[in-house]
């Protein structure tokens with residue numbers, strides 16, 4: 001009960017700033033790719049070194065990854081990021097960025113194989129603070145209410161109070 005209430009409170013105090021997103025890369029789970037929830041940066045009392053898990057299903061939460069096209073002067077999509085550098089290995093590519101490379105793709109040209117795309121993670125940000133997808137946030141809310149039926153937001157309790165007062169008069 002106590003914990004559930006604290007989660008509800010935290011949800012209201014989420015920071016508003018959401019950094020620019022990129023379209024889901026090929027092979028990403030379509031169910032989770034577009035659940036644009038505020039990102040989980042700087043969570044209180046959460047160790048950034050520990051992989052957070054979905055509070056509903058226990059699956060590891062997805063990292064917030066920025067994709068950068070390399071050996072390219074033109075982004076692959078509107079708002080995408082590109083760099084002209086042409087690294088030939090992951091080590092070479094990693095030297096170009098402060099963020100951690102968590103995925104990469106190779107391309108081939110007349111000079112041979114090169115790293116054509118990298119996925120960068122800042123080491124702290126996840127796509128969502130608590131859930132792997134919106135559906136699981138919803139399922140969790142139902143579970144929470146089955147467990148604690150009086151649980152509700154301030155708006156709900158105000159409306160409930162007004163309703164009861166109206167009935168009494």
Ligand SMILES: [Zn+2]
Nearest residue numbers: 054057132136
């Ligand atoms: Zn889940």
